[in-house]
Amino acid sequence: MTGVHALNALGDGEREAFERHAAASPESAQEARELAETAALLALGTPEVTPPPRLKKSVMDAIRSTRQLPAVAAPADADDGVDTDADAGSSDPETAPAVESPRPPSSVPPAASPGSEAPTGPAVPAATKWWALAAGLLLLATGGLAGVVAVQQNEQSRLQEQLTAAQSSQAALHQLFASSDLKTAVQRLDDGATVSLSYSAAEGMMAVSTRGLPEPPSGHGYELWLISGDGATPAGMLSAEAVSAAELTMVTGPMEGVTHFGITVEPEGGSPAPTTDPIVLQEL
Numbered sequence: 001m002t003g004v005h006a007l008n009a010l011g012d013g014e015r016e017a018f019e020r021h022a023a024a025s026p027e028s029a030q031e032a033r034e035l036a037e038t039a040a041l042l043a044l045g046t047p048e049v050t051p052p053p054r055l056k057k058s059v060m061d062a063i064r065s066t067r068q069l070p071a072v073a074a075p076a077d078a079d080d081g082v083d084t085d086a087d088a089g090s091s092d093p094e095t096a097p098a099v100e101s102p103r104p105p106s107s108v109p110p111a112a113s114p115g116s117e118a119p120t121g122p123a124v125p126a127a128t129k130w131w132a133l134a135a136g137l138l139l140l141a142t143g144g145l146a147g148v149v150a151v152q153q154n155e156q157s158r159l160q161e162q163l164t165a166a167q168s169s170q171a172a173l174h175q176l177f178a179s180s181d182l183k184t185a186v187q188r189l190d191d192g193a194t195v196s197l198s199y200s201a202a203e204g205m206m207a208v209s210t211r212g213l214p215e216p217p218s219g220h221g222y223e224l225w226l227i228s229g230d231g232a233t234p235a236g237m238l239s240a241e242a243v244s245a246a247e248l249t250m251v252t253g254p255m256e257g258v259t260h261f262g263i264t265v266e267p268e269g270g271s272p273a274p275t276t277d278p279i280v281l282q283e284l
Contacts, residue, residue, distance in 0.1 A: 002028060003177035006035035009170065035177045041184050042196055042209055042248075049245045172205060172250050179203045185261075187282050195280050197261060199251075206235075206251040206261070213243050216265055223270050224251060225278070227260040237270050238263075259284060 001018050004010055010018060022029040176182065179200035186196045193212035199205065208224065216222055222243065224235040233253070241247045263280035 002031045003035055003174040004170075005032050006039045006177060007170075007173070038177060038182065038184060038198060041186065042198060042207065052245065172252075173207065173248075176200055176203060176205045176207060179205070183284070185282050185284070187280060189279065195263065195282065197282060197284075199255065199261075199284065201255040201258065201284075204253055204255050206255070208238075208242075208249040208251060208261075210238065210242060210249075213238075215243065219268050220265050221268050221270070222263050222279075223266040223274075224249070225262040225264065225274060226251070226253065226255065226258045227262055227281075228257045229259070230257075232262065232274050234270060234272065237266075255284075 001010060001014065005015065005018050018028075018032075022032055176198060179202055181202045182198060182200050184196070184198045186194060188194050189212075191212070191214070193210065193214070196209045196211075198207045210222075213222065222238040224238065225232040226235050227233075235251045235253065236249070238249060239247065242249045261280070261282045261284055262274070262278040264274045264276045264278050266275060
């Protein structure tokens, strides 16, 4: 667990168990220190970044799909200090002002006064109107809920994909950091950008982190290369996230005989062989 410990990815119980073991094992303690130093070197290529726009969207989607707590009604004050008799002017029912009782706006119309014509057509009971209104609101709420559920399911699927990718990347990093021939290299470009590498020829793995690379020209991207005496072998493209947010890029494949690592600007889909001079050429 030395590699996972270096990334501070252990739970409390696992961390305590590992630290007890490392206290009695100088070899494990030394390996943990070395891997922590390697993780610190990788951090050199990880700048502070502004949260991506999708994070705000995720938060807003969660707000729409999370049930809110009901409003808390203010407690009724039994004695508010107001003299109701004085406000009414008199306690005599014949002289006190009449107070009209509130009623729902859709209540049944009052009966016709004497001498007036009776209203024509059947009267609709107030309860029927309220039930119709409630049914309409329920229909609208059901449609809105279906939309919220769909958004939530899509968001859950996307988060699950991200979690699976993160777990796979963490497992690969653990394997890389645990290798016996792990090496690191950091190159600073003329424009101030940096490229950090951690690699193992025995495991055939490399972790690439970039910082400060400018956006490539429209329709182009950054392609990675493993270079040996036989020439340059494509090793994938840097994603937009790797360029803008300094996300880690994993390179896997045979590395025996590889002497250099390179980055060139190529058409968006990549090229089978470099078509431009490398912006990065790092000896391994």
